[in-house]
Amino acid sequence: MTFADAVVAWQLAHGRHDLPWQNTQDPYAVWLSEIMLQQTQVSTVRSYFMRFMQRFPTVADLAAAELDDVLGLWSGLGYYSRARNMHKAAQAVVALHGGVFPRSAETLQTLPGIGRSTAAAVASLCFGEPIAILDGNVKRVLTRFLGFKEDLASTRHERTLWGLAQDMLPQRQVAQAMPRYTQGVMDLGATLCTPKQPRCAQCPLQIQCVAAAEGAPQNYPVKTRKLKRSAESWWVLLAHTPQGEVLLEQRPSSGIWAGLFALPMFGSLDQLHQAVPARWRGALQEEGVFKHVLTHKDLHLHPVRLTLTTTSKMGLGQWLAGDVWPTLGLPAPVRKLLTTP
DSSP, X not given: OOHHHHHHHHHHHHSOOOSTTOSOOOHHHHHHHHHHTTTSOHHXXXXXXXXXXXXXXXXXXXXXXXXHHHHHHHTTSOOTHHHHHHHHHHHHHHHHHTTOOOSSHHHHTTSXXXXXXXXXXXXXXXHOOOOOOOOHHHHHHHHHHHTOOSOTTSHHHHHXXXXXXXXXXXXXXXXXXXXXXXXXHHHHHHHTSOSSSOOGGGOTTGGGOHHHHHTOGGGOSOOOOOOOOEEEEEEEEEEEOTTSOEEEXXXXXXXXXXXXXXXXXXXXXXXXXXXXXXXXXXXXXXOOOEEEEOSSEEEEEEEEEEEXXXXXXXXXXXXXXXTTGGGSXXXXXXXXXXXXX
């Protein structure tokens, strides 16, 4: 039995079938789930996906929405550039393709935020196009099965793996087999061929798998280049009133939390003090520092609370009512600060 045939048969009998974006060939739903699942756990994505589909049931609804509404619904999911590109892509589908998703991976890649693997996932799952995906789960499955020891930090070696992945696609009843194959290879990586403690004994590929024969699946995939982490400290002004009003400002259009609403942030405690009118400085209360982890950076956030009896002109940000700010796109640590007593 070929690799592809084994994957297809396993997916039919043992793969995942209960995810809310499965059992459909609606490219809008599949695309939405693929964007959300980038660097995010399935357990987290489930509820966000359902809320998005309820609020924006079609690509036209998403395209017509205000970006702030999209970011507000996305709030807490992280990697906010995904939401901004998703909104742009929806508008492009409506403006350039009459509200109908392109059927080929090549054309799908021309849309904002859709890379090679995401485009292939939509095209294969929805339209049966014989084209390989290569997300993190699939890289792990293929490199272990093949014993592919080349360093994927190299673009050349990753390109080689793309070619091998394309060669391993189903060869029989391709249009019908591709959706189940694509789902199956993702399911294997998510449920059996996991990064730690893979369940090789239950894997349909075990007999032919090089990594299983070596007894060293943890050695794959090989990727030596490590991201260099950095750290920053920010002092955060948490100005609010007993009525629930909060002082917020919109972040710049580039950089960390681009375009989101956040508490005013400063590079030092002294800068924060200087930004607050003198008559309120004595009421500032420092709270415990906490760390928020981003992909490449650790943020050490120092909240400084200022409780006012009523809104007062501060010269920065804008006061937003207690029934307004929860609906906005807020970074996860900011929402946590505002909702923790």
